[in-house]
Amino acid sequence: MNEMKAGVLTGPNELVLDEVPDPQLEAGDLLIRVKAATVCGTDIRIFRGRKTMGIRYPSILGHEFAGEVVEGGNGRWKSGQAVCVCPAISCGHCQHCIRGYENLCQNLQAVGYEIDGAFAEYIRIPAAGVERGNVFALPEGLSFDKASLAEPLACVMNGQEQVGVDRGDTVVILGSGPIGILHIKLARHAGAHRIIVSEPNPLRRAAAQAAGADFTVDPTAENLGEFVRAHTGGLGADVVIVAIGVPALANDALGLVRHRGRVSLFAGFSAGDRAELDVNAIHYNEIRLTGAFGLSRLQYENALKLIAGGRFEVDSMLTHRFGLAEISAALTTAEQGTAIKVAVIDA
Known part of the structure; x- marks a missing residue:
């Protein structure tokens, strides 16, 4: 079994860069090489132990991200294709989903919470997320770090x-x-x-x-x-x-x-x-x-289009960039208020 580097949360205030097994794919899962992941205030709250719902130890944080397809997805996506992911995976059949507010799905699974997140070299998107349409192709010319901002904009x-x-x-x-x-x-x-x-x-x-x-x-x-x-x-x-x-x-x-x-x-x-x-x-x-809580896939798609269309400027928000090896410094910088948006990028 191969190993990858990841920022592993082992407890409140305890996050270390470690070698962990590569994600193991099940039928229909998609493996993505993470190219950029931005730090959210929720990541910091989880890191500091101020948010505990859905959190487990050890786990990998990071839910605002984009990357390249490695394999899987039942042939829906090609190896090397640039993608980004709406991290909230709804079930589609609970009463909330039926009523049209999938962000409040009674069976919601979220990347970076119940599912290991993007502060890692690779991330596994469950087959349910692939089937539900949570994976989006990056519009041509859009950078990975800018695409990562589609998630907070959708929220x-x-x-x-x-x-x-x-x-x-x-x-x-x-x-x-x-x-x-x-x-x-x-x-x-x-x-x-x-x-x-x-x-x-x-x-x-x-x-x-x-x-x-x-x-x-x-x-x-x-x-x-x-x-x-x-x-x-x-x-x-x-x-x-x-x-x-x-x-x-x-x-x-x-x-x-x-x-x-x-x-x-x-x-x-x-x-x-x-x-x-x-x-x-x-x-x-x-x-x-x-x-207001979270986002829908439609809001994610609209946010992605808005950023890619060039009419909604986000470049100036990306004030700091770190490699994955500097994940602790990335979180600390985001917390201190000296940055606007911190990106963890594939070096």
Whole structure:
């Protein structure tokens, strides 16, 4: 049995580069050589033990990725073909799938969670993912690292579809990490009239401005509520998106949105997190509060097309690149807030 290198998570805060057996294919499985995998905030939460659902030890993280087909897939894909993968594999027959929200599949299996992920030289895509259409050919000319961003963009699409970002809206985004940046770009693409971003990190405020925000606010130095009201005729924003997993921001968002406005609790929160909400504000101001989890295959396909079409710029987001041997440094850099998006690439 041959071996490959992989970043192996052996427990909370314990990730080591190790030699592990190559993935063993069963009938219909697809083997992919990973060419690029980007680091998600969820990877960091799992690494730090703040997300435990579906996590096992030892395991391999990484769910935003692209690579080249090696073998398998019942002949659907050719060796050497460039592909990327929607990592959420739904069953297609549970009540949630039947109703059209496969991202909430009752039997969902996710790459990087239940299935070993892409911080490795090779990754196995189960036959179910191949059969369900989770594997996509890379559009011609699209790089592997840019293709890896289709997954987080698709998640952001899901969030904005749920909350409804419309042409002419004033949108407030809380947090301008990688997800916040994608929210800025997608809201602008949707025709938002005004985008206000709240972010204490000066580097990320600058990145938000470069990504298309009209205004950036340091909430530790300015009163965000007063700023938003001053730029909305005292009414508040049409949409507020919580793009960072700080529970207290959920209630803050209620104070930033207009009557009949919409609030998206987009960011994932750590296990056990709770937040106090002003239920009277929701009731009397008729605020619509939505959550957002994951993505569908259609959203992934649309995100891939948007990036490949050249009308949605993501190059500037890929600020740091590491080889697989530097996986620990890649995660640490992503966590420190000095990067926007960190890619682990095939050296």
